[in-house]
Amino acid sequence: MTDKHKNKMQKLKEKVDAGIAAADQERGVMIVLTGDGKGKSSSAFGMVIRALGYHYKVGVVQFIKGEQLSGEELYLRDQCPEVDFYQMGTGFTWNTQDREGDIEAAQATWAVAKKMLTDDRYHLVVLDELTYMLSFNYLDESEVLTTLKNRPANQSVVVTGRGGGSALQEIADTVSEIREVKHAYRAGIQARRGVDF
Amino acid sequence: MTDKHKNKMQKLKEKVDAGIAAADQERGVMIVLTGDGKGKSSSAFGMVIRALGYHYKVGVVQFIKGEQLSGEELYLRDQCPEVDFYQMGTGFTWNTQDREGDIEAAQATWAVAKKMLTDDRYHLVVLDELTYMLSFNYLDESEVLTTLKNRPANQSVVVTGRGGGSALQEIADTVSEIREVKHAYRAGIQARRGVDF
Numbered sequence: 001m002t003d004k005h006k007n008k009m010q011k012l013k014e015k016v017d018a019g020i021a022a023a024d025q026e027r028g029v030m031i032v033l034t035g036d037g038k039g040k041s042s043s044a045f046g047m048v049i050r051a052l053g054y055h056y057k058v059g060v061v062q063f064i065k066g067e068q069l070s071g072e073e074l075y076l077r078d079q080c081p082e083v084d085f086y087q088m089g090t091g092f093t094w095n096t097q098d099r100e101g102d103i104e105a106a107q108a109t110w111a112v113a114k115k116m117l118t119d120d121r122y123h124l125v126v127l128d129e130l131t132y133m134l135s136f137n138y139l140d141e142s143e144v145l146t147t148l149k150n151r152p153a154n155q156s157v158v159v160t161g162r163g164g165g166s167a168l169q170e171i172a173d174t175v176s177e178i179r180e181v182k183h184a185y186r187a188g189i190q191a192r193r194g195v196d197f
Numbered sequence: 198m199t200d201k202h203k204n205k206m207q208k209l210k211e212k213v214d215a216g217i218a219a220a221d222q223e224r225g226v227m228i229v230l231t232g233d234g235k236g237k238s239s240s241a242f243g244m245v246i247r248a249l250g251y252h253y254k255v256g257v258v259q260f261i262k263g264e265q266l267s268g269e270e271l272y273l274r275d276q277c278p279e280v281d282f283y284q285m286g287t288g289f290t291w292n293t294q295d296r297e298g299d300i301e302a303a304q305a306t307w308a309v310a311k312k313m314l315t316d317d318r319y320h321l322v323v324l325d326e327l328t329y330m331l332s333f334n335y336l337d338e339s340e341v342l343t344t345l346k347n348r349p350a351n352q353s354v355v356v357t358g359r360g361g362g363s364a365l366q367e368i369a370d371t372v373s374e375i376r377e378v379k380h381a382y383r384a385g386i387q388a389r390r391g392v393d394f
Contacts, residue, residue, distance in 0.1 A: 005296045025386045031235065037373035039230055039240035042247070046239030049246060050268025051391035052276070071247025079249070099202045123391055156392045173381035176234035184370035189222045194248035194320055195353045 028123075028156040029173040030148060032164070034131065037180035038196070040160040044126045045072050047158055052082055056123035059116035062087040063109055063129045063161075070197045084122075086112045106138035120152035127157065131164025145171055225320075225353040226370040227345060229361070231328065234377035235393070237357040241323045242269050244355055249279060253320035256313035259284040260306055260326045260358075267394045281319075283309045303335035317349035324354065328361025342368055 031047075033040040044060075051058050060076055060083055077085040088109040110133070116125045133139045149171055151157060159168065169175045184192075191197055228244075230237040241257075248255050257273055257280055274282040285306040307330070313322045330336045346368055348354060356365065366372045381389075388394055 023382055023385050023387045029381045029389055033236055038371050039373045042243030043236035043240035045243030045246045047392050049242045049272045053268030053271030054391045056391045071250030074250030075246050156389055174235050175378035176236045177376045177378050179374045179376055181372035181374050184226045185220055188220050190220045192226055192353055194251045194253045195244050
């Protein structure tokens, strides 16, 4: 029994070690977190925590969100001097119902993101809900993709949101699709402060 | 064109508002983040950021991990006095290859988690990689499930890891499956400090 366990674990260890040995490139990565389930933005903020653990400089740009105060905004903006935090601040587009105003806000927000994406002092840049700006055609896709591709080699970038098109996923190193298996909301449970926002 | 956009956004707003109105229960939630893709643990740490934004008390227990220093450990343990951070610290089970020792470590770690899960001062408790303890039968499933179900009503809990069995998902309010679409690692890119760990 113990030998069986040992053998099994030894094989698993060899597999894991071989994978580690095969990965020999070291550079910043581009990660896309998409899908309809809960956990896309929060996953990006978790990577912010990892970067802060090593005292790296971090940029966070939130597209869309802004009407409802959120825990990440309160924390990253007010309690993290190492994080440059910027929020579009016009609320969800289905609330504003003003296409011209939304495009203007998206482009001003993109200008902030673009500065970070050309500044190698940022180890990690989070572009939260950027995908919607592409899906709604509020930003020029080819400009966004070119800027992402040409970012500093050591910089990692995380893009979150549903959709966003296949070209975005093609240039990414890592793509995770967060699939909703079930959601509290559908069972009538309110979004929870300090968990959902 | 503008009217068409307005109508579309108005319909979307009605749908979103109806969903919000239907969610009338307010209580802590149990979230399971599973699947083979990148983003499970980082998503849990992102929720920690949200809770910290509101100055809530948070508990984080990491099962399995411990050999490699991680950004979340450095940050949550050393820079976040509001977070009670505990790590099993025996490394991955395929490294230790010692079933009896692993079971002992898992049970000692579970004792720490259980204390948090019976203490209503914790607004959020993260049980990172708990699922493996269930899959390997290092912990008694029914005790774990009962403790999770009986936790304080206002406490939210996030469980991460692949597998873990269907009973765990059944008692959860929200389950997200993080599916790997692609991963940098498979293209030979090393895990990145301040992003992956």
